[in-house]
Amino acid sequence: MGNLADVLRARGYKVTGPRQQVFDALEGTEKPLSPYEIQNLLQEEDSFLNHVTIYRILDLFSRLGLAHRVLSNSGFVKCNLPGQEGCHRFVICRCCGSVQEFADKELCRKEKSFALDCGFHAESHLSETLGLCAKCYGRRDEKTTI
Amino acid sequence: MGNLADVLRARGYKVTGPRQQVFDALEGTEKPLSPYEIQNLLQEEDSFLNHVTIYRILDLFSRLGLAHRVLSNSGFVKCNLPGQEGCHRFVICRCCGSVQEFADKELCRKEKSFALDCGFHAESHLSETLGLCAKCYGRRDEKTTI
DNA sequence: GGCCTAAATGCAATATTGTTGCATTTAGGC
DNA sequence: GCCTAAATGCAACAATATTGCATTTAGGCC
Incomplete structure (x- = not known):
């Protein structure tokens, strides 16, 4: 189905549950989410991810151009405009x-x-x-x- | 002499040693300085300021347009272009x-x-x-x- | 000059955010 | 199903930021 799995596989990264969950969290909001906000969101759905994992996933997403950090409130948003080249x-x-x-x-x-x-x-x-x-x-x- | 003292007095704030020191630190560098970097810098000159004080001074400087926070590396720089209006x-x-x-x-x-x-x-x-x-x-x- | 008061600073405790090293688990190729 | 590198979890820690309250001080007054 997705954007995410395709991008991950194309670049040789594994498609995992945590990565899908973080991606979904970003997709489900119009507001930037900080790593800990993502953790809380997922926890409300009875799913626990270690914050270190979330940091690492967001770092990966940034490198892959799947997400960007908004500095003014240090949260991450999903990137909807691929290929903006920095x-x-x-x-x-x-x-x-x-x-x-x-x-x-x-x-x-x-x-x-x-x-x-x-x-x-x-x-x-x-x-x-x-x-x-x-x-x-x-x-x-x-x-x-x- | 000063930019700083003038601005402070004009807006009803006191002219104090700590404020002058933080201002001088910002003036003495071309790189953005974080609150703790400023603290370390001053300490090298055998002058100690509590980090809370530095945070509060930088906050004031921001409101007065004397300094700006550079988000990419979360440090503060002195503002050299007054009146940029946001x-x-x-x-x-x-x-x-x-x-x-x-x-x-x-x-x-x-x-x-x-x-x-x-x-x-x-x-x-x-x-x-x-x-x-x-x-x-x-x-x-x-x-x-x- | 000294006195007074609000403002500024210091301090301790705590909260938030981010990082590192290593053990354990798991995706995906065989 | 097995194997291995990659991914995740976990614990400990480091860095950054905030809050409430005690103490000090700048600057207006006499």
Whole structure:
């Protein structure tokens, strides 16, 4: 079925229960999840994974481009835009915490050439925009959270 | 003399030894410093600050726009571009760890309008480009560090 | 100059997050 | 079913961050 099993096998990694569970957890949410949050989530479903295992799985997912770490709140999100080649652009709602990843070749190119102007050879790029999503902007009188 | 004392007084904060020391530490380096790195640095000069104090000072500096946290390596740098209004653009060398902050109104504007296209009301923006600075690019055969 | 008070710092205890080394289990090829 | 490298578990620890409260100090006042 899946994305995950295919990617793992294609790169010579084993398809295991824990890996599938972490992947499912990431897929089931629009908010970034920290390793320990993933552990808690799974525990609610009566499934226990050692936190070390989760760290190692997330590390693998990052290397495989299956997940990315959002730095502003140090959680992981599933990558929906394969092949972005080290250019990751997130929009993060500071109220509900939801995250979306976007791609924009134009901005990416500009960012790199801009760096080069300063004698800097860009390899990868991370962009995080904080604000309010449409939903939270609508009811923005309520107190903010993040 | 100072930037720091002026800003503190202008906003009703006291000018203290610890604040001056942390500020000086940030000023004396081109690499981002974590709270504990700052503590170690000061200790080498036989000056001890409790880490809680350093955390609180860095927090204050962030709120006052005197320092920014670089997320890629979770260290703080002194802000050299006052009035950027929540738009921070860093270039980080993954070899020597040096960081430079830049401003580009154009990119900043694009980023925001781009977010708006997705129904997202941007408030602040963070951009971190990883790569090699001119110096490290020159001798890039040597092993990389960060 | 000394006095006073709110602000700043120190300190201890604790919580959270991340890492390492090694024992045990398991996926997947035979 | 067996075998082995890979994956996971586990325990111990290291690093980072937070909280509440006691103590000290900057700066306004006389």
